[in-house]
Amino acid sequence: MFSYHCLNPIAEVGLDQFSTDYKKVEAAVTADAILVRSAAMHDMEFGRNLQAIARAGAGVNNIPLERCAKEGIVVFNTPGANANGVKELVFAGMLLASRDIVGGIEWVKSQSGETDIAKMAEKQKKAYAGTELAGKKLGVIGLGAIGVKVANAATHLGMDVYGYDPYISVQAAWNLSRSVKHIDAVEDIYKECDFITIHVPLLDSTRQMINKSAIQMMKKDVIILNFARDLLVDEQAVLDGIAAGKIRKYVSDFPNPTTAGQDGVIVIPHLGASTAEAEDNCAIMAVQEISDYMENGNITHSVNYPDCQMGICQTAGRIALLHYNRQGVIAQYTTILGDANINVSDMTNKTRGDFAYALLDIDAPVTPEVVEKLDAIEDMIRVRVVK
Numbered sequence: 001m002f003s004y005h006c007l008n009p010i011a012e013v014g015l016d017q018f019s020t021d022y023k024k025v026e027a028a029v030t031a032d033a034i035l036v037r038s039a040a041m042h043d044m045e046f047g048r049n050l051q052a053i054a055r056a057g058a059g060v061n062n063i064p065l066e067r068c069a070k071e072g073i074v075v076f077n078t079p080g081a082n083a084n085g086v087k088e089l090v091f092a093g094m095l096l097a098s099r100d101i102v103g104g105i106e107w108v109k110s111q112s113g114e115t116d117i118a119k120m121a122e123k124q125k126k127a128y129a130g131t132e133l134a135g136k137k138l139g140v141i142g143l144g145a146i147g148v149k150v151a152n153a154a155t156h157l158g159m160d161v162y163g164y165d166p167y168i169s170v171q172a173a174w175n176l177s178r179s180v181k182h183i184d185a186v187e188d189i190y191k192e193c194d195f196i197t198i199h200v201p202l203l204d205s206t207r208q209m210i211n212k213s214a215i216q217m218m219k220k221d222v223i224i225l226n227f228a229r230d231l232l233v234d235e236q237a238v239l240d241g242i243a244a245g246k247i248r249k250y251v252s253d254f255p256n257p258t259t260a261g262q263d264g265v266i267v268i269p270h271l272g273a274s275t276a277e278a279e280d281n282c283a284i285m286a287v288q289e290i291s292d293y294m295e296n297g298n299i300t301h302s303v304n305y306p307d308c309q310m311g312i313c314q315t316a317g318r319i320a321l322l323h324y325n326r327q328g329v330i331a332q333y334t335t336i337l338g339d340a341n342i343n344v345s346d347m348t349n350k351t352r353g354d355f356a357y358a359l360l361d362i363d364a365p366v367t368p369e370v371v372e373k374l375d376a377i378e379d380m381i382r383v384r385v386v387k
């Protein structure tokens with residue numbers, strides 16, 4: 001029996017995928033696995049039996065990845081599962097920034113009961129007029145699951161699309177429309193584009209990527225869209241740019257005291273992934289990842305351990321070893337198994353930075369004494385008897 005805890009509401013259609021071997025628990029500290037959306041986990045203490053965390057979403061900046069790896073907790077995310085939901089809201093953001101749609105709607109509301117409203121609207125509407133998307137230059141920074149969808153869709157709206165991603169994956173490159181111009185220097189996006197949208201993860205290397213000097217390079221009346229993370233942008237510099245008449249609008253999906261209520265800023269309450277479809281997709285993928293890890297030891301879409309799959313175990317036993325990626329560890333654990341007369345019939349050992357993961361299918365079940373010896377290896381983080 002496995003236990004899981006949900007730190008945020010997770011779509012039932014996903015949780016329904018757990019077999020009857022799983023039970024939901026109220027206390028995170030007692031759970032084998034945690035499902036989370038945006039809840040901040042950096043200050044959480046983890047129970048010793050916690051083996052996996054699945055982020056039902058893309059961004060993992062709310063989870064202490066390194067600490068989890070050191071505690072033998074595999075962290076997963078659900079790449080691409082909410083990308084379409086975000087893409088659609090980015091276009092809503094572009095439209096809201098191009099014309100004062102919200103101002104217009106508010107005006108209509110304020111005139112409710114006015115019998116002459118149709119005639120008044122024809123006079124009033126010039127106050128809310130704007131510009132079109134077609135023919136404008138859109139710069140997309142980060143061509144991953146979301147960036148590619150935004151870039152491709154924008155070409156169908158007649159936009160001239162520039163894409164920048166020095167680390168683009170082969171899959172994303174395959175998916176990118178040939179109409180998108182591949183830009184090698186992000187500065188060219190800053191200098192050329194009417195709309196700039198950022199879709200990169202929040203990392204030390206991307207924090208405040210859009211800063212004062214980037215804004216200085218931008219065209220007058222640029223519209224900046226941020227559906228990735230607020231800390232990617234120096235938002236005070238953006239407010240200064242709006243006040244100086246350089247930036248026409250800043251659209252953000254991340255309310256905070258700096259931007260909420262400010263002129264020239266449209267802030268949405270983190271709704272990018274809040275669609276039934278995205279929530280269902282993320283929950284289903286997260287539950288599948290956790291189930292495959294808990295039941296088979298397979299890792300798919302981890303963000304702190306290497307991916308590693310050996311299907312369903314067909315031998316007498318399977319063990320999973322989470323260890324540091326250091327010299328001599330493989331020799332030590334295979335010697336312990338050999339000394340215990342346990343034949344390894346299949347194994348995979350994968351590494352990711354400082355961490356490594358091994359799955360071993362063995363011809364006899366391991367005894368508690370063998371587990372104890374494996375655990376005692378200096379660079380061993382966690383030993384799991386999967387079967």
Ligand SMILES: NC(=O)C1=CN([C@@H]2O[C@H](COP(=O)(O)OP(=O)(O)OC[C@H]3O[C@@H](n4cnc5c(N)ncnc54)[C@H](O)[C@@H]3O)[C@@H](O)[C@H]2O)C=CC1
Binds near residue numbers: 060141147202
């Ligand atoms: N508003 C919302 O509700 C949502 C926000 N997000 C945010 O959007 C981010 C992106 O999501 P996905 O596209 O699904 O992730 P992804 O991992 O598929 O794509 C990220 C892309 O950014 C690129 N990248 C990394 N550093 C870069 C740099 N310095 N310059 C240019 N490109 C760089 C990577 O190569 C990758 O292709 C997430 O990390 C998350 O923070 C994601 C989903 C929902």
Ligand SMILES: O=C(O)CCC(=O)C(=O)O
Binds near residue numbers: 059060082274
């Ligand atoms: O779960 C959510 O609503 C947030 C989605 C998000 O920001 C992400 O997937 O990175």
